[in-house]
Amino acid sequence: MNFEIIKEYMPLYIKAFMLTIRIGWMGIALSFVIGVISAFIMHFKIPIASKAVKVYIEIFRNTPLLVQLFFVYFGLPKIGIRISAEACGVIGLGLLGGSYMAESIRSGLGAVKVSQTEGALALGMTKGQLFRSVILPQAFTLSVPAVIANVIFLLKETSVFSAISLMDLMFTAKDLIGLYYNTTECLFMLVFFYIIMLLPVSVIGSIIEKKTGFKMFGE
Amino acid sequence: MEEILKINNLSKKFNDIVVLDNLSLSVKKGEVVVIVGPSGCGKSTFLRCINGLEDIDEGEVLLDGEKVSRNKKNLSKTRERIGMVFQSYDLFPHKNILQNITLAPIKVKKRKKADAEEEALKLLDRVGLLSKKDSYPRQLSGGQKQRVAIIRALIMHPEVLLLDEITAALDPEMVREVLDVVLSLAKEGRTMLIVTHEMAFARAVADRLIFLEGGKIVEEGSPAEFFDNPKTERLKSFLQTFSYE
Ligand SMILES: Nc1ncnc2c1ncn2[C@@H]1O[C@H](COP(=O)(O)OP(=O)(O)OP(=O)(O)O)[C@@H](O)[C@H]1O
Numbered sequence A: 001m002n003f004e005i006i007k008e009y010m011p012l013y014i015k016a017f018m019l020t021i022r023i024g025w026m027g028i029a030l031s032f033v034i035g036v037i038s039a040f041i042m043h044f045k046i047p048i049a050s051k052a053v054k055v056y057i058e059i060f061r062n063t064p065l066l067v068q069l070f071f072v073y074f075g076l077p078k079i080g081i082r083i084s085a086e087a088c089g090v091i092g093l094g095l096l097g098g099s100y101m102a103e104s105i106r107s108g109l110g111a112v113k114v115s116q117t118e119g120a121l122a123l124g125m126t127k128g129q130l131f132r133s134v135i136l137p138q139a140f141t142l143s144v145p146a147v148i149a150n151v152i153f154l155l156k157e158t159s160v161f162s163a164i165s166l167m168d169l170m171f172t173a174k175d176l177i178g179l180y181y182n183t184t185e186c187l188f189m190l191v192f193f194y195i196i197m198l199l200p201v202s203v204i205g206s207i208i209e210k211k212t213g214f215k216m217f218g219e
Numbered sequence B: 001m002e003e004i005l006k007i008n009n010l011s012k013k014f015n016d017i018v019v020l021d022n023l024s025l026s027v028k029k030g031e032v033v034v035i036v037g038p039s040g041c042g043k044s045t046f047l048r049c050i051n052g053l054e055d056i057d058e059g060e061v062l063l064d065g066e067k068v069s070r071n072k073k074n075l076s077k078t079r080e081r082i083g084m085v086f087q088s089y090d091l092f093p094h095k096n097i098l099q100n101i102t103l104a105p106i107k108v109k110k111r112k113k114a115d116a117e118e119e120a121l122k123l124l125d126r127v128g129l130l131s132k133k134d135s136y137p138r139q140l141s142g143g144q145k146q147r148v149a150i151i152r153a154l155i156m157h158p159e160v161l162l163l164d165e166i167t168a169a170l171d172p173e174m175v176r177e178v179l180d181v182v183l184s185l186a187k188e189g190r191t192m193l194i195v196t197h198e199m200a201f202a203r204a205v206a207d208r209l210i211f212l213e214g215g216k217i218v219e220e221g222s223p224a225e226f227f228d229n230p231k232t233e234r235l236k237s238f239l240q241t242f243s244y245e
């Protein structure tokens, strides 16, 4: 391994890393918003909307992100909407992630025991008070592990962004290998940066799981 | 004594199966009525109909002379006045003991936090659990949780308290500590409707007992009449299942 090469490529990788992180986290934030709204719609069984949400989830969970990105990237301009490749990445990841987040959050809401609802209602709480003070905090805790798994999954999925010519980590590595054949260094740096990106999420994730899970379980 | 709770001709079906059949009952202020009966006879359903956790098909429930309306807004108002404790200790696992008790008075009754906490601490002290105020439900034994559940209902100052087999899920050595609390509530003149399988407790706590079977009141009487001199064959054979002679 040649450290001169690594040093030389470093700025390019850092740039790609920042781009990956930026799009990745914006997409995840979007997926969370979509997921929460979709989960609430399903939980409250809002007519029509909950059917629509189910269709959305099935479509996005059962097609590859690459295909979804192509639809956004090549499809939107066809109907006259022009957006940047970065925005496409965020929207694509947000829509894919939203379908996963929706399922995770909905199953968290569904996993709160019926006896909790009845206990709260018997105390005279309204449906709104019940939802805010009893269901939501417990559902949050119950959803945390799945939501964190989704975050890690989505960050890894960013590797297909190169297909819509976003200069993310994958793109940079492929590009450099194609130009100069320094395969070992390029791949090493690729792995290194993905680990830097994902390891903290795993670590912080398991800390959050411990902190929030602590008060809930072991009944 | 004046009548606080009146149930007129209440009927309830689950999928066309009649669970409660034209039941009527009147409970006076300060009275303790114990309901016993074989499993599946509709005891829980009866209590749940009274505080609106189940819809009723026919009949009416009157609380202090007012008909308990089934519309949502009034239902939560009614439930403030009718406390209920269940078999499963349904404390809120994400809140500590003090928060479990003060949540409803603060949210529902809009009481000041300090004020609600002061009363909660007094109640905790009364059932010997003051030291547990900062613990979480999972750190308590079943009997302790159930005592907290009783306080959580009491702090709402209910006019009637419904208790549904609150010791059925407890280990035998914890039953006593919970029933003692209920006995002390009866002594201070609380109005209660109690479902239980603990016959010795039923006898000690009840002003009046009701034997429910097939969704109907089969027999009704004072503890002495009920246990020592049952009139119907069905009650006799039911009581026999609890003795080992
Ligand atoms: N939600 C429900 N849907 C359908 N049937 C129900 C429902 N709840 C209760 N039942 C039925 O109604 C009958 C009365 O049930 P209930 O729980 O009131 O009995 P119970 O007297 O409390 O019995 P136990 O002593 O076992 O607690 C039972 O046959 C039960 O299967």
Ligand SMILES: [Mg+2]
Pocket (backbone or CB within 6 Å): B043, B044, B045, B164, B165
């Ligand atoms: Mg029951």
